Amino acid sequence: MSGFPSFDYRNASLYGESIRLDRIAGEFGTPCYVYSRAALVAAYREFDAAFAGRDHLVCYAVKANSNLAILNLFARLGSGFDIVSGGELRRVMKAGGDPQKVVFSGVGKRPDEMRAALDAGILCFNVESEAELAVVDRVAGEMNKIAPVSLRVNPDVDAKTHPYISTGLKENKFGIPFDQAEKLYVSSRQFANVRVTGLDCHIGSQLTELGPFVEAGEKILGLLDRLETQGLQIDHLDLGGGLGIRYSGESPPRARDYVAALCKGIGRGSQRILIEPGRALVGNAGILLTRVEYLKHTPHRDFAIVDAAMNDLMRPALYDAYHEILPVTANKGNVKTYQIVGPVCETGDFLGHDRKLALSQGDLLAIMSAGAYGMSMSSNYNTRPRAAEVMVDGDQVHLIRERESVDQLVAGEKFLP
Numbered sequence: 001m002s003g004f005p006s007f008d009y010r011n012a013s014l015y016g017e018s019i020r021l022d023r024i025a026g027e028f029g030t031p032c033y034v035y036s037r038a039a040l041v042a043a044y045r046e047f048d049a050a051f052a053g054r055d056h057l058v059c060y061a062v063k064a065n066s067n068l069a070i071l072n073l074f075a076r077l078g079s080g081f082d083i084v085s086g087g088e089l090r091r092v093m094k095a096g097g098d099p100q101k102v103v104f105s106g107v108g109k110r111p112d113e114m115r116a117a118l119d120a121g122i123l124c125f126n127v128e129s130e131a132e133l134a135v136v137d138r139v140a141g142e143m144n145k146i147a148p149v150s151l152r153v154n155p156d157v158d159a160k161t162h163p164y165i166s167t168g169l170k171e172n173k174f175g176i177p178f179d180q181a182e183k184l185y186v187s188s189r190q191f192a193n194v195r196v197t198g199l200d201c202h203i204g205s206q207l208t209e210l211g212p213f214v215e216a217g218e219k220i221l222g223l224l225d226r227l228e229t230q231g232l233q234i235d236h237l238d239l240g241g242g243l244g245i246r247y248s249g250e251s252p253p254r255a256r257d258y259v260a261a262l263c264k265g266i267g268r269g270s271q272r273i274l275i276e277p278g279r280a281l282v283g284n285a286g287i288l289l290t291r292v293e294y295l296k297h298t299p300h301r302d303f304a305i306v307d308a309a310m311n312d313l314m315r316p317a318l319y320d321a322y323h324e325i326l327p328v329t330a331n332k333g334n335v336k337t338y339q340i341v342g343p344v345c346e347t348g349d350f351l352g353h354d355r356k357l358a359l360s361q362g363d364l365l366a367i368m369s370a371g372a373y374g375m376s377m378s379s380n381y382n383t384r385p386r387a388a389e390v391m392v393d394g395d396q397v398h399l400i401r402e403r404e405s406v407d408q409l410v411a412g413e414k415f416l417p
């Protein structure tokens with residue numbers, strides 16, 4: 001048993017749904033991201049169904065994994081989208097997403113990105129500062145449009161997650177400080193070209209407890225009361241994303257329990273509820289398949305040098321994140337404690353430390369829980385073309401992104417005259 005429902009062993013071979021992963025490596029090469037359609041659909045449906053009839057919109061956070069096939073799959077299920085750039089807006093439109101289900105987050109939206117979003121007719125801008133509010137107002141005015149906005153409020157709660165992915169503390173760059181929010185909501189009336197429709201917060205990522213969500217929700221409700229007293233009409237509450245997944249020992253709340261807790265906290269208000277899950281929709285629906293190039297035994301350490309690296313999956317190097325690493329063919333050989341490292345010229349280029357595995361040169365490994373912030377954070381460092389991406393669907397496998405070529409990498413580069 002792998003512990004990952006869509007990627008499990010049958011007779012000592014690791015499968016993605018009904019397809020052997022060694023077959024995928026043979027056909028598409030390595031490194032290769034492999035996603036499970038069934039896992040993506042199940043994760044979306046669990047969130048969506050948990051609202052039990054309450055008016056809501058699940059807005060998938062595109063930055064977690066922005067492959068068009070994945071966006072298209074969620075669009076077909078009725079999902080909305082949380083975007084953080086004009087590029088992500090283009091992806092959503094190309095993938096057939098409904099712009100009226102798009103919310104635009106992020107601290108540094110440029111005027112041209114705002115124009116594109118207004119042109120598309122998105123649902124809402126999640127505005128993160130007074131200065132940004134003024135720019136949205138100006139851009140909308142130039143286009144003779146009214147921009148729908150929420151203010152993203154920073155509730156100052158401790159998400160108890162990695163400091164790089166905690167966003168709801170007063171020292172973070174995100175959102176409008178909680179004690180300034182009411183004033184800014186009131187003064188937003190002076191902007192003729194914005195219409196305040198919502199109230200937004202997002203406190204961080206990979207949260208494994210409900211407590212911080214509930215605490216933020218209570219603060220948001222308190223603010224909502226005060227805004228209504230001031231005569232502001234708020235149509236929707238956007239409670240952000242951030243629900244964690246199990247990478248190894250964590251036991252995060254189930255999506256249905258998380259949604260139930262949010263709905264209970266909000267009570268019977270009339271507002272529509274938006275959520276912006278990213279990781280929890282895609283994280284455990286994907287793996288990174290890699291091959292052992294060399295084993296290197298030194299007096300101090302045993303290294304397995306694999307063909308995936310920090311440019312393919314940055315999370316270990318960036319956050320010291322843990323990903324389970326499983327053999328694609330369970331091997332009964334000599335177990336050693338391996339450092340699983342890539343070929344990139346950085347000591348930080350590791351995928352796992354101290355993993356007890358029986359390995360031989362040429363073996364395949366599956367780096368688990370790689371569906372979120374894997375491919376979407378990848379780079380071309382060391383002039384490494386990015387990995388292929390495939391989707392398994394029962395006993396079918398579809399290429400959803402070709403492996404990049406070096407020619408593509410250098411296509412925009414020019415010699416001096």
Ligand SMILES: *Cc1c(COP(=O)(O)O)cnc(C)c1O
Nearest residue numbers: 061105205241242276277278279
């Ligand atoms: C990154 C992000 C999300 C998604 O976070 P997850 O932890 O992947 O669920 C949602 N909303 C905003 C504003 C974000 O920046």
